[in-house]
Amino acid sequence: MTDMTAATPATPDAAKVETPFQRFRSEFFESRVATFALATFGVIVLLAVLAPWITPQNPYDLAQVDVMDGRLAPGSEAFAGYTMWLGSDGAGRDLYSAILYGLRISLAVGLASGVIALLVGTVIGLVAAYAGGRIEAIIMRIVDLQLSFPASLVALMLVAALGKGVDKIILALVVAQWAYYARTVRGTALVERGKEYVEAAQCLGISKARIVFRHILPNCMAPLIVVGTVQTASAISLEATLSFLGVGLPQTEPSLGVLIANGFEYMLSGRYWISVFPGLALLFTVVSINLVGDHLRDVLNPRMRK
Template identity: 45%
Template sequence: MTTLTTRQTSRWERFRDSYLLYSFKRDLIAQVSLLVFILLVGAALLAPWLAPMNPYDLAQINILASELPPFWVDGSDPMYLMGTDAQGRDLLSTILYGLRVSLIIGFGAVAMQATLGVCFGLLAGYLGGRVDAFLMRLADIQLSFSTLMVAIIVGALFKAIFGGATFSDYAVPLLVLIIGLAEWPQYARTVRASVLAEKGKEYVDAARVMGLPSRRIMFRHILPNTLSPIFVISTVQVANAIISEAALSFLGLGMPETQPSLGSLIKSGFDYLQSGSWWITLIPGLVLVVLVLVINLLGDWLRDVLNPRLYKG
C-alpha cells in the first residue's frame, strides 16, 4: 500500500512539475480554449437533461410554432430561447443534440484514422522494402482524392445500392467509416517518418538482440516514442472531421434533417435565409465555428509544447 501511494504521489509531482502544465498555466488562450471545449462537450453529453425538448420526439414538435425568432428579437416566444426551425423544433435543443452527433462523428472518425494510420505507418517504417513501398504508394493514391470526393463517391454509391432510407438509419457509423477511410494517410506518413528515426537507435537494437518479436518492438518500444506527433495530428483531424461532416450534410450526403447535427441544421435553415429566418443557420454555424476554433487553438498549443523549439513562451 505504501509503495502504491508513493508511486501515485510521484506521478502527480511529475505532472505538477512538467513542462506541459507549466506552459498551460502561462497560456491564456489555451486555458480559455480548453474551458470552452469542456463546456461544449459537457453540454453535448448532457443534452438529454439540458435540452428543453427532445427533437426526436414528434409529440413535442409544434409545426405551428415554426420559424420563431430568438428571445432578443421581436415576435419571439419565451418558451424557445434560441427560436425554432422550419419544422417547429426548439433550436437550442437541436443544437445540443446536434453537437453531440458532430462530436461522436469527429472523435469516431479520428479513432479510425489513427488506428489505420498508426498500424500502416509502423509496418511501413519498421519493415521497409516492398511493404513500405506498397503502403506509401497506397497512401499517395488516397491523398490524391480529397476527403469530400471520397465521401461523396462512397455515400452516393451506398445510397444507390441500399437506398436513402438505409443510409439515414446508419448515417453516424457510415460517416465515421467514410471520413476515417479518407484521412488515414496523414497518420501513416507521420508515424512512418518517426519510426524511421527511432528504429536505428540503441534501445531498438537491444530489443532485437534480446530476441523480442517485431510486433512487440513496434508497439511496446517504438510506438510510445512516436505519440507526440500523433496527439498533435489528432487535434487537427477532429476539427477536420467535424467540418467534413458539416460539409457532407450541407451537400445532402451526411446526416438527414430528422437527425440533427451541426451540418444538417445549417443546411436545413439555408433555404430560409431570404425569408428572414437567419437564426436557423447562423446560430448552429456560430457553434460550429467556435467548436472548430477552440480545437485548432488547443492543437496549436499542443504542437508548440511537444516541440519546445517552436514554443515562444
C-alpha cells in the first residue's frame, strides 16, 4: 500500500525577523572605527565616574596638595610617597588626578547643556513646524539670526555678561546651541506633517499636542540623536576654549580647559606635560564622540553613507 502522506517541509531556523533595535545594533557594530570610538568614550566616562576612588589625591582639596610637588616630571615621586605618573602642574597637583576630575566637570557641562538645549530646541522646532504661518516665520527668523553668529561668540558674550561658574557656562552653551536643534526638528517635522498618518489623526479629532508629541516627535528622533552627539562634543570643546581664555570656569573648578591654560606658560620652559596630557584627554573625548555621531548618521540615514 502506497503512503500518500505528504512530507511537510521543515521551517528553517534562520528565518527570524529582526527587531529595529537588533538591526540598528548589528549595523552600528559593523564599523570597527565606531566600535572602538564608543569603547574609548565608555572608558573615559568610567574613569571620570570612578575618579574619587582610583586617584591618589583630590587635586582641588588644599589639604592634599603640596606646593613642594610643583612641576614634577612624569614618573616622579610625590612628597607624600606616591608616584605621579603624568607629573604635576605648577600648584603641585597630581596631573593624573586633575585630568580625571577635570573630565567629570567637562562631561557634566557638555551633557547637561546638550540635553537642555535639545529639549528647548525640540519644543520650539515642533511648535514652528506645526503652527506654521506667522508663528513659524517669527521663530525661524530668530533661529536664522542666532545661527548667523558663531556659537563660540554667542557663548563668549553671555559668559562675559553672566560671570564665571558651572551654571553660568551651562546656560551660555544652551543659548548658543538650541537653534541647531530647532532647525533640525522643524525641517523633519515639516516632512512628517504632510504625511497621511497625521491627516488621519486630525480627521479623528486627536488633539494637536498629542499629534505633535506622540506621532511627529518619534519620527524626528533619528536626526536629533545625530545632532545631539555632535553638539555634545562641540559643547565640551567650547567649554574648554572659554575656560582656557579665562572666562569660563574659575581656577577652583577642575576642567580640562583650565588645566591646559595652567600649563601654557610653562610650555617654552620644557614642561610640556602640564598642557599636553589634558589636551590629549580633551582630544580623545571629542574625537570619540564625533566618530560615534558620524557613524550614527550613516546607520540612521542610509542615504548619507559613503
